[in-house]
Amino acid sequence: NFRHQQFIESMRSGEYLGADWPYNCLGGTFWKDRRYNVNYNPIPADMSTFPGILFLPRLNVWSVEWYEQEKQRIRWFRANYGFKRAQQHAEDFRRALVAAGRVDNRRTEREIRLQSLASSEARSLFKKKYAKKDSRRLGNSGSKLGPQRKARRDYQKRGLLP
Structure with a gap:
């Protein structure tokens, strides 16, 4: 992706002054202009120091990946309205995830309790939905089936149907 590489090069130096390669063919005037225009970055502009943050140049998005409750989750931050801005948002989001303990299942006691309450509530609803409603329609020995509509x-009156 030539345009993207050109853009990354311009991020490094402040402005794009042409390719650096091959070094032996470039004149001294080029290096004189170039030398004072470059600021040193230890990693390229399209990489992040945070784990799980990647730039996808073909989609022009920064993606944040993390695992939560044994599921991989991914969130994208579009770089259409600013490359560095999207990177900053992605890194802030990752920081917030780590602070909240959502990365690597580091949940607080309160979150664990709330999740267990929600699952028990869902289980009780499931039990109610599939519970045996009445012996009239089961055909037990000694019971009459009776009309289905009446049962x-x-x-419905007793609130047993979902």
Whole structure:
């Protein structure tokens, strides 16, 4: 992706003054202009120091990846409205995830309790939905089946149907 490489090169030096290669063919005037225009960055502009943050040049997005409750989750930050701005948002989001303990399942006691309450509530609803409503329709020995419509109306009155 030539345009992207050109852009990354311009990020390094402040302005794009042409390719640096081959070194032996470039004149002294080029290096004189270039030398005072370059600021040193230890890593390229399209990489992040944070783990799990990648730049995808073909999609022009910064992606943040993390694992939460044994599931891989990914969130994208579009770079259409600013390359560095999107990178900053992605890094801030990752910082917030780590601070909240959502990365690597580091949850607080309160979050664990809330999740267990929610799952028990879902389990009880499931039990109610599939519980045996009445012995009339089961055909137990000694019980009459009776009309289905009447039994269904009775279930609705008692709030046993979902």
